[in-house]
Amino acid sequence: MARIASESLIERLAAWGVDTVFGLPGDGINGIMEGLRRHQDKVRFLLVHHEEAAAFMATGHAKATGRIGVCLATSGPGGVHLLNGLYDAKLDHVPVLAITGMQETSVLGTGYQQEVHLERLYEDVTVYNEMIYNPVQLPALVDIAIRTAYARRGVAHLTVPNDIQVAPADADPWEHVAPARPPETAPVYLKPPARPREADLEQAAAVLNSAERPAMLVGAGALHAREEVIATAERLGAPVIKTLPGKAVIPDDSPYTTGGIGLLGTRPSEELVDDVDVLFMVGTNFPYTKHLPPPGKVKVVQLEVDPSRAGVRIPTDVPVIGDAKEGLRALLPLLTPHDHVHLQKYQEKMRSWRSNMEALENPKRDPIAPQYLMSVIDDLATDDAILTCDSGTIATWAARHWTIRGNRGFYLSGNLATMAPGLPYAVAMQHAFPGRQVIAFVGDGGFAMLMAEFLTAAQHNLPIKVVINDNNSLGQILWEQMVLGYPEHGVRFNEPWPDFSVWARACHGFGAKVTRAADLTAAVSEALAHDGPALVDVNVDPNEPPMPGKVTYQQAKKFTEAFLRGQPHKASIATTLFKDRIQQMGD
Known part of the structure; x- marks a missing residue:
């Protein structure tokens, strides 16, 4: 068979070390599918059930491995479906390559069926975005796309018209200019220097050494720098605050951490x-400025790999550009040891906080407390388990009751905070790490959006575990409405409550429905021990509030106003709040 342009595309992906493409075929990418078929020994096509899930899987793969994730969708609606997952990659700064189809070049501009100019649609979400007009472009543009995605930590996009996909790989119809051809050697991405400038390190050290009450705020950019973060905290006597995407930077039982920040902190x-x-910010561009010190109140040092993000959130006295691990290594010899009086003050506060959280993990509650559900998962999971999570109240329960210890991981949609990535993340991460336990902790709302991907896991023999925090409502929105002072509206689903365990069994996986706390441990244990995909659907108290760590007067005032204006479930909510308070006091 003659070698077609799509083979050139797939061969170049393989040269970059890409071993999996997540996607859904369609008539707009039949040529690319043929390229994948011819090179299936080099690059695996993982067939999903929705293109949005394919983009989430590529994003999850990139987050967990640090390597580029690749997703594939057909022209028109298939490419449109990718967008939400691609925005997740954009906002969380991970490298992803999206490949889409396009109508034949001869009909572009005629309003042909499914003619959506994806290269225009993707302008906002991408750092590199090109249509292929000539087969000989492909190797060079694949190289540029991947290098740009790595360098700018974002989404690259290539869209390939149908006729180009199946054209001879070396066809060059016009031959006006010699085509750009990459060298035959394996492509590489040369990372920029990771060590900050010496003058910046010295300025940072001067500010940090002058601190009497220092603190560190660490994020996902420091996930690979655990030892250096701990050593810096020890040297400065600085408590360490963790952003939610940076939860796994240091263990949750570390004497240096005060846990998360913000509404879930x-x-x-x-x-x-x-x-x-x-305040020493390391590997984070934490977006919620109302939870940071007021501008000008404190001195700020920020160690950030991207120069464009330094000083974006809060006025920064000393921006230091470099990798978190290399930057801290270079900075440590310049830091003078501090006493731990300030740190010890917050260690005592954390002991009290942890005691309060443990009190809420009550197995005697009816309906089941979501805190107890998360604590059961936490107790039974392995020390190298990966937990993926959706946005919503579940993120609160995971933030506070999923304990980072050993080599545990934790991933969710950070800045986009979208619903539904938890399940596709788990599929991608189980594929990338077949020997590790991967658990998706998701809500009923998020699971229902992309529940077909549980079937994907079964069909690809991926033994993911899914635990559904089922409150039959959109719980986070319920509480957000009340904090605005409004009674809830349109956030609770009608009866009957779903039973997603039936779907799990229909997919030939393990499925269990739990409505009593007494049955929870056994069901989760059985699911974790199952040798294939497993799901436990747990009915939890829909009236359990994800209260912020520190309730402000304004929040309490608005909450009260919602009650006075006719909150329809105020009796149940008040009862739950009363139980929480009693348990924290010791019942």
Whole structure:
């Protein structure tokens, strides 16, 4: 058979070390599918059930491995479906390559069926975005796309018209200019220097050494720098606040951490932000500025790999550009040891906070407390388990009751905060790490959006575990409405409550429905021990509030106003709040 242009595309992906493409075929990419078929020994096509899930899988793969994730969709609606997952990659700064089909070049501009100019649609989401007009472009443009995705930590996109896909790989119809051809050697991405400039390190050290009440705020950019973060915290006597995407930077039982920040964070972290005189931000561009110190109140040092993000969130006295691990290694010899009086103050606060959280993990509650559900998963999971999570109240329960210890991982949609990635993330990460336990902790709302991907897991023999925090509602929106002072509206689904365990069994996986706390441990244990995909659907208390670590007067005022204006479930909510308070006091 004659070698077609799509083979050139797939061969170049393989040269970059790409071993999997997540996608859904269609008539707009039949040529690319043929290229994949001819080179299936080099690059595997993982067939999914929705293109949005394919993009989430590529994003999850990139987050967990650090290597580029690749997704494939047909022209028109298939390419449109990719967008939500691609925005997740864009906003969380991970390298992803999206490949889409396009109508034949001879009909472009005629309003042909499914003619959506994806290269225009993708302008906002991409760091590199090109249509292929000539087969000989492909190797060079694949190289540029992947290098750009790595360098700019974002989404690259190539769209290939149908006639180009199946044209001879070396066809060059016009031959006006010699085509750009990459060298025959394996392509590489040369990372920019990771060590910050010496002058910047010295300025940063001067500010940090002057601190009396320092704190560190670490994010996903420091996930590979655990030892260096701990060593810096020890040297400075600085408590460490973790962003939610950076939850796995250091263990949750570390004596240096005060846990998370923001609405899903801890009270000690909120109090610490109000107490510091120097804030050291490492590997984070934390977007929720209302949870950071007021501008000008504290001195700020920021170690950030991307120069465009330094100083974006809060005025920064010393921006230091470099990799978190290399930057901290270079900085440590310049730091003078501090006493731990300030740190010890927050260690005591964390002991109290952890005691309060443990009190909410009550197995005697009816309906089941979501805190207890998360604690059961936490107790039974392995020390190298990966937990994926959706957005919503489940993110609160995971943030506070999923304990990072050993080599555990934690992934969710950070800045986009979209629903539905938890399940596709789990599929991609189980594929990337077949020897590790991968658990998707998702809500009923998010699971219902892309539940077909549980079938994907079964069909690809991926033994993911799915635990559904089923409150038959859109729980986070319910509480957000109330904090605005409005009674809830349109956030609870009608009866009957779903039973997703039936779907799991229909997919030839393990499925269990739990409505009583007494049955929970056995069901989760059986699911984790099952040698294939497993799902446990757990009915939890829909009236359990994801309360912020520190309730402000304004939040309490608006919450009260919602009650006074006719909150329809105020009796149940009040009862739940009363139980929470009693348990934290010790029942």
